Amino acid sequence: MPNPLLRYNPRRLLLVADLAGTLIFGIEGATAAVSGNLDFLGIMVLAFSTALVGGIIRDLLIGAVPPASLRDWRYPATAFTGGLIVFFLYRFLLRIPPNVMIDLDAMGLALFAVAGTEKALEYELSPFIAVLLGTITAVGGGTIRDIFLAQVPRVLNSDVYATAALVGATVLVACRKAKVPPIWAAILGGAVCFLVRVIAVSHHWNLPKAVSP
Amino acid sequence: MPNPLLRYNPRRLLLVADLAGTLIFGIEGATAAVSGNLDFLGIMVLAFSTALVGGIIRDLLIGAVPPASLRDWRYPATAFTGGLIVFFLYRFLLRIPPNVMIDLDAMGLALFAVAGTEKALEYELSPFIAVLLGTITAVGGGTIRDIFLAQVPRVLNSDVYATAALVGATVLVACRKAKVPPIWAAILGGAVCFLVRVIAVSHHWNLPKAVSP
Amino acid sequence: MPNPLLRYNPRRLLLVADLAGTLIFGIEGATAAVSGNLDFLGIMVLAFSTALVGGIIRDLLIGAVPPASLRDWRYPATAFTGGLIVFFLYRFLLRIPPNVMIDLDAMGLALFAVAGTEKALEYELSPFIAVLLGTITAVGGGTIRDIFLAQVPRVLNSDVYATAALVGATVLVACRKAKVPPIWAAILGGAVCFLVRVIAVSHHWNLPKAVSP
Numbered sequence: 314m315p316n317p318l319l320r321y322n323p324r325r326l327l328l329v330a331d332l333a334g335t336l337i338f339g340i341e342g343a344t345a346a347v348s349g350n351l352d353f354l355g356i357m358v359l360a361f362s363t364a365l366v367g368g369i370i371r372d373l374l375i376g377a378v379p380p381a382s383l384r385d386w387r388y389p390a391t392a393f394t395g396g397l398i399v400f401f402l403y404r405f406l407l408r409i410p411p412n413v414m415i416d417l418d419a420m421g422l423a424l425f426a427v428a429g430t431e432k433a434l435e436y437e438l439s440p441f442i443a444v445l446l447g448t449i450t451a452v453g454g455g456t457i458r459d460i461f462l463a464q465v466p467r468v469l470n471s472d473v474y475a476t477a478a479l480v481g482a483t484v485l486v487a488c489r490k491a492k493v494p495p496i497w498a499a500i501l502g503g504a505v506c507f508l509v510r511v512i513a514v515s516h517h518w519n520l521p522k523a524v525s526p
Numbered sequence: 527m528p529n530p531l532l533r534y535n536p537r538r539l540l541l542v543a544d545l546a547g548t549l550i551f552g553i554e555g556a557t558a559a560v561s562g563n564l565d566f567l568g569i570m571v572l573a574f575s576t577a578l579v580g581g582i583i584r585d586l587l588i589g590a591v592p593p594a595s596l597r598d599w600r601y602p603a604t605a606f607t608g609g610l611i612v613f614f615l616y617r618f619l620l621r622i623p624p625n626v627m628i629d630l631d632a633m634g635l636a637l638f639a640v641a642g643t644e645k646a647l648e649y650e651l652s653p654f655i656a657v658l659l660g661t662i663t664a665v666g667g668g669t670i671r672d673i674f675l676a677q678v679p680r681v682l683n684s685d686v687y688a689t690a691a692l693v694g695a696t697v698l699v700a701c702r703k704a705k706v707p708p709i710w711a712a713i714l715g716g717a718v719c720f721l722v723r724v725i726a727v728s729h730h731w732n733l734p735k736a737v738s739p
Numbered sequence: 740m741p742n743p744l745l746r747y748n749p750r751r752l753l754l755v756a757d758l759a760g761t762l763i764f765g766i767e768g769a770t771a772a773v774s775g776n777l778d779f780l781g782i783m784v785l786a787f788s789t790a791l792v793g794g795i796i797r798d799l800l801i802g803a804v805p806p807a808s809l810r811d812w813r814y815p816a817t818a819f820t821g822g823l824i825v826f827f828l829y830r831f832l833l834r835i836p837p838n839v840m841i842d843l844d845a846m847g848l849a850l851f852a853v854a855g856t857e858k859a860l861e862y863e864l865s866p867f868i869a870v871l872l873g874t875i876t877a878v879g880g881g882t883i884r885d886i887f888l889a890q891v892p893r894v895l896n897s898d899v900y901a902t903a904a905l906v907g908a909t910v911l912v913a914c915r916k917a918k919v920p921p922i923w924a925a926i927l928g929g930a931v932c933f934l935v936r937v938i939a940v941s942h943h944w945n946l947p948k949a950v951s952p
Contacts, residue, residue, distance in 0.1 A: 346682070352733035354689050355682040369587070374795070376804030378589035383655050403736040442809050456887075461669075463678045465889045469772070469781040476780050520778035523829040559895070565946035567902050568895040582800070591802035596868050616949040674882075676891045 334424035339364035339395020360396030367453030419510040447482030473513035481506025547637035552577035552608020573609030580666030632723040660695030686726035694719025760850035765790035765821020786822030793879030873908030899939035907932025
């Protein structure tokens with residue numbers, strides 16, 4: 314009898330990855346709101362946007378409307394839970410070491426990159442587009458958060474952020490092409506995304522800039 | 527014979543509320559454009575965006591494409607009328623006392639919250655999602671206006687703005703659940719949204735901030 | 740036998756106009772990224788967004804999902820090619836005189852205005868809406884680029900930018916109404932858009948501002 318953890322159910326995998334990423338990104342968005350001195354509602358709006366806008370953009374682009382996060386109350390509820398955690402426990406969150414936050418963020422990035430790519434494949438989009446959509450899902454929420462805070466989105470100038478999502482999504486798609494079992498393709502893609510991001514931060518990796526005169 | 531005003535026609539109520547809100551928000555967006563020293567086209571673009579983007583986002587999210595404001599020329603025409611009013615009559619608008627502008631804005635907020643919630647219910651979305659969509663409809667346009675002007679959106683830091691829309695939409699949905707006749711549910715929800723906003727401004731209500739150390 | 744160049748094939752015209760505009764706007768977005776000191780990925784993201792977001796918004800609004808630029812790999816590939824050109828050849832691009840860049844930009848604007856209007860007409864939207872969608876297609880990408888760079892979008896304060904797209908789209912639609920052969924309507928609309936933009940820049944045309952006290 315196979316290990317039940319390894320029995321692959323794409324919809325359920327998608328849901329679990331999506332909800333876990335939603336909680337992490339909800340907490341992150343809410344933390345950014347508190348740093349920006351916003352009030353309770355600002356915290357909730359940023360938790361919602363950071364957690365769900367990436368997936369909403371993905372669903373709009375593939376024509377899956379209403380988006381999963383509006384059809385299924387568990388998505389907004391999870392994002393708002395992230396906001397409430399920050400609202401009530403901000404003083405404890407401050408004690409979390411920065412590198413734990415970076416790991417959590419990398420985890421959210423990996424989960425959303427996997428979920429976004431999986432859903433694009435499920436809608437039978439081409440591999441190239443699936444990789445793009447996985448990346449957009451992963452970085453969309455953080456981009457909206459930064460736009461809301463009137464900042465240049467991190468995705469544009471943070472070294473190796475979207476790149477990690479892109480690499481992870483590519484690994485997932487490549488594994489699926491190579492007939493790797495879907496559950497392993499997802500785990501591998503997510504792990505690569507997570508590791509690329511975490512190692513890039515700890516080693517201060519930089520992407521090259523344009524060849525200037 | 528019933529009072530014809532109270533004969534409920536959801537589509538017509540939606541249209542009237544939407545168009546009235548469109549005019550108010552069009553004027554408001556155009557006024558923000560003039561304050562930002564923008565020219566004729568900037569005025570028109572901000573009138574259009576502030577008035578219509580909230581509804582467009584709602585329609586995209588529920589899959590009602592092309593959005594009502596692009597299928598029906600009366601929406602853009604109304605928004606542009608708001609822009610023209612500001613363009614030609616700006617000197618008179620300046621004489622309007624600020625509290626009248628706040629009342630008008632609260633009225634637009636209430637109209638859009640009602641229209642957005644109604645439309646979500648019409649598309650048979652769950653009550654929770656209908657409340658969210660009503661709120662997004664109400665605050666979406668102003669959010670885009672502020673993003674266009676490179677400012678942190680008012681919805682994030684203005685006390686009790688989106689909250690008023692959220693409360694109004696919740697009242698509407700609760701009344702509908704309680705079998706209140708739809709027209710009264712809409713009037714009640716709109717009135718609550720309007721009053722919460724106006725009273726919050728006059729009493730300088732603030733939402734709590736996160737519990738800090 | 741008719742000149743094959745003049746044999747009208749709306750889908751192919753749309754594709755060629757779209758891809759040419761995509762390359763120009765991809766180069767422009769990437770150049771803005773280099774000016775903003777962004778790295779390789781920032782260059783690619785801005786090339787992609789500037790080139791494709793206008794058309795993606797158009798496709799979302801008319802319900803053509805997944806958008807053409809995600810269904811057809813040639814769109815993102817063309818945008819990324821623009822990004823790569825800038826990345827590797829930035830020093831040569833710097834030697835291009837500014838007025839050539841303005842001409843290229845005006846060309847992109849004209850191509851996108853034509854492509855956007857054509858596609859809206861193809862989806863049987865009303866002439867008024869087709870003009871709006873043509874304009875949104877033309878200026879959408881640049882607007883996102885400016886929002887990403889935390890600037891007030893050029894479309895709001897740059898004299899006669901969206902106006903040129905609006906005029907070109909109007910000419911195209913008017914010609915189609917007047918039974919001008921589609922290919923000539925497209926050429927005429929595009930030429931008018933290009934000329935209005937280029938002449939406006941060289942003559943420092945300004946749109947009027949609101950009548951102030």
